[in-house]
Amino acid sequence: MTVSNAEIASIFTQMADLLEIRGEDPFRTRAYRNAARTIENLGKDLSKMVEAGEDISKIPTIGERIANKIREIVQTGRLAKLEYLKHSFPPHLLDILKIEGIGPKRAKILYQELHIGSLDALRKAAEAHKISQLRGFSEKMEQKILKGTMLAKKEGKRFLYSVAEPHAEALETYLKKFSGAEQVTVAGSFRRRKETVGDLDILATSKDPAKLIDYFVDYPGIKEIVSHGDTRSTVILNSDLQVDLRCVQAESYGAALHYFTGSKSHNIAVRIMARDMGMKVNEYGLFKDGKRIAGATEAEMYEGVGLRYIEPELRESRGEHTAARENRLPKLVKQTRIRGDLHMHTHYSDGHNSIEEMALAAKEHGYEYIAITDHSKHMSIVRGMDEKRAREQMAEIDRINAELKGISILKSVELDILEDGSLALPDSVLKEMDLVVAAVHDHFGLTQKMQTRRILKALENPYVKILVHPTGRLIGEREPYKVNMKQLFKGVTDNGCFLEINAQPKRLDLNDIYAKRAKEAGVRFAISTDSHNAASLDYMKYGVYQARRGWLEEKDVINTLSLLKLKKLLG
Incomplete structure (x- = not known):
């Protein structure tokens, strides 16, 4: 049975949310939340680590108690304590936490004051203007909540690609072990590498399709067998992901693969x-x-x-x-051509590893260079860097570069773009760096005109080179902020800047449609992981998938360049 990191993290987040709503010990709640955050950004597959007998208690923020719970989840697909806790609340209460602006504290008020325990009840209360009458809620917040419920309804039940991927890989491996299986491919939107997946469509050829179907429905981790025929079966996994298996004739396999992809x-x-x-x-x-x-x-x-x-x-x-x-198809970029990662964090801000640890991990990936991009101090939720700490970090990078062989570390910062378009650190510090990446982290609700002007002003700074996670979206959780993309693309090219495709599975920002339009406007890109620990460097593949969906070629991606050519490009 396969349980993804995202599913394990979700279980711990649910534990933390319900404990906080119930008013439990904040230290206990924080332990679950910290563990969820670590697991979500881990990169390495916890299920495989448990199966291999690795000591997962050594992972930062995990410890032995959380490790035992992870083992229980991996072995059973559930956490008994969570199932027991859920009985104390309405079955759909946690759904309202998916709405931007509603955390456990607000959920507790909504539940206690208005008996809201589902998205439908939340929507009706917002439409009736009952929410704005509560302490701590305004009319503006009420409208935001109403908009959020409509977004959740539009999204429907879909899974992040990174959540569906381990299930797809495990099922494909399982089916290929059957002696009568010949060809097995996961088709559908998964094969097209869409950022979210509704279900999995698997195609196979076999000399004995009925027996392959029998073997399929014996797969561990199935919650429900919806149908069981001689050539086709549909099941629901414990994760609620639907899987359809179709056995076809070999002479039709390519046609079926095309059709179902x-x-x-x-x-x-x-x-x-x-x-x-x-x-x-x-x-x-x-x-x-x-x-x-x-x-x-x-x-x-x-x-x-x-x-x-x-x-x-x-x-x-x-x-x-x-x-x-017309023989004009792009030669899509491949992950093997990526030579470095230009967005990652260390313990100088909200990362879990040191500079040297990140560099050594990147070296194992075969990279020629990395950029350390810890947050500037303006970010209130992280331990951001002021001028003094930025210079301390640059000095440390110089020392490590002098000692470390086989990889180069570029000095950088993830610089906050302030509401008026000014930057969180002065030019006197920025000019000492190899490159600067800039980002919007607040005031997402500005008008399109104000948000566009804000970003364009930041891009005019001669030291800013890359706009990271350019639209600020979180898939299924937060809509992109409003920005005039045509003007943004022009501002990027006019100022000799680049856009990021952020490989974090919840971001994948820029999306595929805008990536293609940006390319057509002459924009070039950096595909980066935004890693907060060494294991998350593995997320690069998701950024490459997104880039390929945006028609990007090797020439469109600046971190396919050698270090020498990259430095020349950055000026």
Whole structure:
């Protein structure tokens, strides 16, 4: 049974939230919350660490008591203490914590004063203007809550790609172990590397499909078997993720893979092209005059309608058909071409590792360089750096660079862009750094005009080079702030700056659509992990997936350059 880090972190967050709502010991609550934060950013798979017998109690903020609970979750898929605690509250109370602006303290007030225990009840109370009458709530907050409930309704039940990934990999590995399995691929939006996944569609070929289906429904961690046929089955995992397995004939495997990978609009366009050529395409193959002329591979399906093979990440009907016909498809960037990571944190702010530990971990990844980008002091929620500590860090980086071989550390800072567009540290410090990355961390509610002006002013500073997590979104939790993207792209290029694709699974910011538009406007990018510990350097792959969905090539990504060329580019 596979339990992802995100699921383990979610269990501990739920424990902390319910304990806080119940008014329990704040130290106990904080222990669960700290553990959740660590696990969420860990990078290494806790399930595999437990299975390998590793001592997970040594992980910062974990300890033996939390470690025992992690082992229980990995082995059973649940935490008994949480299940017991949930019986004290309405079953959907925790859902309201997904709304921006509602934490455990506000949830407690809403629950005690208005008996709100679900998103539906929250929405109705906001519509009836009951929330703004409560202590600590305003009319503005009430409208924000109402907007948040509508966003949650629009999002529906979807899983972050990083949450679905370990399940997809474990299922694929499990199915391939069956002696009668020949080809196994996870298709659907997962194969297209979408940032969220609704369910998993698995395709397989087998000489004995009925037995493969029987083997599939015996997979550990299944909560419910929805259907169990001879060639198809649907199950619900303990994580509530739905999985569909279809067994198809080998001669139709490519056609089925194309059909079930999608997207729907991409497939419709291919179907129309085939029809205009006097052919028919469906999940069984490409047919002409009733005879199948292609279907075993995706490549021959595309070739049959006059197209070059289109990578799954591009199949969103954003011009890929024309590009394939005219031989203009991009050569998508690959993770193996990334030479460094330009956004990470250490214990100088809110990171868990030292500068040297981050550098050594990056060296193990084969990187040539990293940039240390701890927060500036303006950030009230972290131990940010003032001028004195920034210079202390730069001196430490110089010492480590003199001793460490095989990797170079660039001096940087994640600099707060203040409300008026000024910066949280003076130029006298910034000029001593190799590069500066800048970010918006507050005042997300400014008008589009004010937010755009704020960011553009910051980009005019000659030391600012990269705008990180450019829209401030958190997938399913916080909408992007309002900014004129056309003006932003122009400001970036005019000032010789770059945009980040942040690889944190909850961010993936810039999104794929804007990444493609930015590329078309001449913008170049840095793909970075925003790591807060050494293990999170593994998140780079998610940033690369997002970049590929945005049609980015190696030439579009500045951290594919050698250190010498990067320094020249940064000036």
